Amino acid sequence: MSNQDRTLDHYQELMTINATSHILRAARQIGLFDQLAEGQKTLEMLSEGLKIPEAKILMLIQSLTAVGIIERYQEDYALSSTARLLCQYDADLGDSTWNGLVEALQSDPDATDGETSDSSATSDSSATLDSNETAALESAITPELQTRFDAIAATQWVHTPAAMQVCEILNLGAGTTDDEASTTQSDSNNSESSATESEPIELLDFGCGSAVWSCAMAFREPAMRVTAIDNQAALEAATATATSIGLTDRFETRVGDVPGTTLPEATYDIVVIAQRLHAFGPSQIKEILDTVTTSLKPGGRLIVIDSFRGPHQPMLAESLEMLRMQVQTNEGEVPELPVAEQRMKDAGYEDVQFTFIAASRIGLGMMIGKKR
Known part of the structure; x- marks a missing residue:
């Protein structure tokens, strides 16, 4: 040709x-x-x-x-x-989103920064006055941003193949190696060893949407228990996801959102933040990372599943997601890999690793860090 x-x-x-x-x-x-x-x-x-x-x-x-x-x-x-x-x-x-593209591209970044700063100040003041998480939440989650999160929750099931691939990357449910099996057999009468093996893995899905990612992990790993946090509508979808694959006994919910929700200290082995972190500005991302770091046990892992900007020329789906982020968020953006990695390190994580999720239809990637 x-x-x-x-x-x-x-x-x-x-x-x-x-x-x-x-x-x-x-x-x-x-x-x-x-x-x-x-x-x-x-x-x-x-x-x-x-x-x-x-x-x-x-x-x-x-x-x-x-x-x-x-x-x-x-x-x-x-x-x-x-x-x-x-x-x-x-x-x-998608017209409700794309009709705002021209305005988003032509908007004044300096004006946006100023508005964001005022909003943050209001949030801090409200939290100081009455410690009401809802007040902080209202300043962080704009109607446009909530529309984005609602749409993700409604259609997140399309990422099921990608979620299963994530489980394979994480080696969840892979069983024991031959050496481990031999050791287990020789120690079969050791009750202390049995207790350790049955110890649950506590996973927090922070801003869960319909919980496709965390449910896939718990489905593959029988020892895993999931706590899902989001608004009530999303939690209903998440509960339906968990019920459909038989996870009811290992799945619990809590109403809250990201950011603005206080978490218990040193409670979780794994925290998952999927398709949410990069919708916020740098200060709110730092707040979210600091919050989940405190909630992780020493050596616990943070898994961020989101859009990332790699060194390659982005495919159409990735480019569209970058533009969609501009329209639907005030400060959110798809970060370059070094920027995202440095944020993780600054929040107290080491051994930060990244991989693109090949099965993702919109070019999502996964970044993992271990709490120091």
Whole structure:
């Protein structure tokens, strides 16, 4: 294929992407998705319901069928599984986020910094006056940021393959080696050894969303017990996740949020912060890291699963996540790896390690540090 052919193919691809976005919006605006959400319908039924001629509806349906949004069953048409997900979780096709992109790009960083500083001062004052965590929380979690967290909680199940890969990276549930098995067999009558082996692993999922990441870990590691902290709506989703895979006896919840929640000291073996830390500014990230460091036992591990900026050229999904962060947060950004690593070290962690999660659809990575 010549360079000219590749250029023409790329041009056509971009134009097709743009056209597809328009037909999706047209279908939503005229009510086609609403009609099909009620159940399968014929072309005649759709034409009558939408008050649009059959020939015109058919042209739109044929395009939507070609991109996998509508499926045909003899004379009936129905929404595909993908379309049902769109209707359930992203009915506006993400427009509520992306319509704010231009404003986010053109916003004055200095003005934002000033507003953030005032907000932080208000939070500190409220905490001093009445020690009310809610007051601090209100200054940290803006409506836009809460919308982001709600969307993550609602759709976090899509990261299940990535969560299982994380378990493999962490070697959870891998069992014992041959040497360990031999030692265990020879000491089978040693009750003290048995007690040690059965000692639970306490994991805190701080800002859990629907708890896909922590539930995958507990599913793979029978000795693990999970404490999940988030708002009430997220905890309902998290509880449903835990129940669906039989973790009810090893899963408990607590209403709170990140930042703004006080944690018990030296209680947890592992703390997981997934898809939340980098939505905040540097001062709030430091506050969160200091809080979880205090809650970890000596030698405990902090696992941060989030977007990171590596040395490679970012793929489209990674670039879109960077832009989405700009629109949905005041100070959040995808950090470069050295910056994220230094934050961990400054918070009291050593042996900091990082890996990109290959199974992630949006280019998430995992950074792990051990408390000194």
